[in-house]
Amino acid sequence: MLGEAQLSDKENIAIDVRDAVKRYGDFTALKTISLSIMDNEFFTLLGPSGCGKTTLLRMIAGFEAVTEGAIYLYGDEIENLPPNKRPVNTVFQNYALFPHMTILDNVAFGLEMRGKSKSEARKKSGEMLELVQLSQFSARKPSQLSGGQQQRVALARALAPQPKVLLLDEPLSALDLKLRKAMQLELKHLQRETGITFIFVTHDQEEALTMSDRIAVMSAGELQQLGAPTDIYERPHNMFVADFIGETNLLEVSVDGIDNGRATCHLGGGHELTCNAVDGVGVGSKVHMSIRPERLYMSAEPVETEGLHGRVKDNIFVGTDITTIVHLDEGPDFVVRTSNSDRGNKRIFEPGAEMFVNMELGAARLLVD
């Protein structure tokens, strides 16, 4: 039975990082990270700069040695393989296209190195360029292309040798917003089409949420939370994740009682809230709570038992939404977001108006620290 499980793991787990540590002298860039990236998955390493996400990617690519622990590629340890022997390819942050070669030769390079004949490599590269819609530029030099086009060449070049895993190191960070959005969709589409496992590194949480099957949130060399985008967004594990992903109301609360999986929390100013209890947060603990602004709504009378009474301070129009800043009686400030498309159902109050802030049970989330 164990043997069978291992066999299926070998096929299902593209990259298995086991207790990997990376130290540069005294500085620890990665503190004992373990994670499994599944076959055919769009996996994102998300975190602020310096969190170790790029280091981990470079360890998988083979550019950095693993100080402790091991990395497995479809069940095989790859620590002793140099980068040119690993069946993984990288899309570099600044593309790293070979400036003296044409676009076609750039894309054909990896195929040639893998022993394909020049004509075969060129034919295959032509197809790859078609896939990224750059066929007409194949005779040009990289410097003659725009940033977005260079980006797609880098992508075609890395995909051409059909790697088992594609590593993407903040590939969209140099593009402007509109192009970035278009490329996000294109990347996701390409991943589905090719069936290759993508490991994507980014500091942009929106990008990560848009594209990923699963996200590993990292900070200060540690894994903070691993899960699907909805998990990470709706059920952040700790302060860092709640704060880093999306916009949220972070409130200091004390847990007064836990009963039947529900925790009663005190917000200060006499306000009370009930939310789902979380492992690691016991009665009497003072912790933070995260409530997404779009999960809140306002009403003239309390809708649920614990409507929080307060006064509107200001309304800010931000295109798709209206952001309302609410001051609870003797309590903290709240940000409430109402979608413009929802204005039929949900009420907007003028500044100064008294009202109640309401939410569903699952909206408030207790954080471990």
Place this chain on the structure above:
Amino acid sequence: MAAGAASGGSATTDTYKEARTWLLLPAWVTLSILVLAPVLMMLIYSFLTKEFRGGVIWEFSLAAYDQFFFDRGLFGDEPPKIEWTYITIFWRSIWQAAAATLLSLAIGFPTAYFIATRSENMRPVWVFLITIPYWVNLLIRTVSMKFLLRDQGPLNDFLMNIGLIDSPLHIVNTNFAVQLGLFYSYLPFMVLPIYAAVERYNFALSEAAADLYASKWTTLRRILLPAVKPGVFAGCILVFVPSMGSFLAPDLLGGAKNFMIGSLIEEQFKGNAGNWPFGAAASMVLLTMVLIILMFSARQQAKADKAGG
């Protein structure tokens, strides 16, 4: 008013032009005195008649060039044949310089690469170390080279002591000794331009090549070398050109058999045996050869660049 404004505008432009002319003047004067005048003088001297024991007689003559290229017998009355003596010396200079250049490249490139890949604050230290031997006069360095290489010198002693050879290698007075001397004289001129090029090189390109299954050797040949080619080219020229006209290394390390064009020219101007027009003519031939080689390689370079893209 409008006219006044217009003339004011043109006056500024004129002042600017004038200022530029005056500011460039020192450069032009320096160039004329240090480059154009000597070459022109050399050109004129090469067409004058020689005075015995040095100096020239101001009388037009093609004798110097005639002597360089043609053999008319001992008394100058036979039909002209090609004179191979000087052409041979010339040819030897070219390939000695080429060998020294290749040697410098073989040693200089890895050295430059090594320096360029050190940490940013160590690089200037290494560059500084490279230049230290060059604080000593070239003559002294070449003479010490001779002492190092001679039959009873430290190099042979060392090789015999570790048992690598039984009898001393005769290095001094060979072509190889001259190449070594030239290599040693001009190595920094190879290292520094290549260092500058490698330092500017984007090492992410090497990573990308390795990522795309290229071996270290292939990465060097197909990615790094094309990127730093201008530096390599500059280094080769900076070693080749002075090597070709050099006379210290061939004189001291090569002996009488391994005469190079620099020594030939030097002999025409030094001491009593001098023949100034002949020396000037040989210099002009050297200058022309160097120019042709430079133009040829520059064209090859341009062609390669165009073919690459």
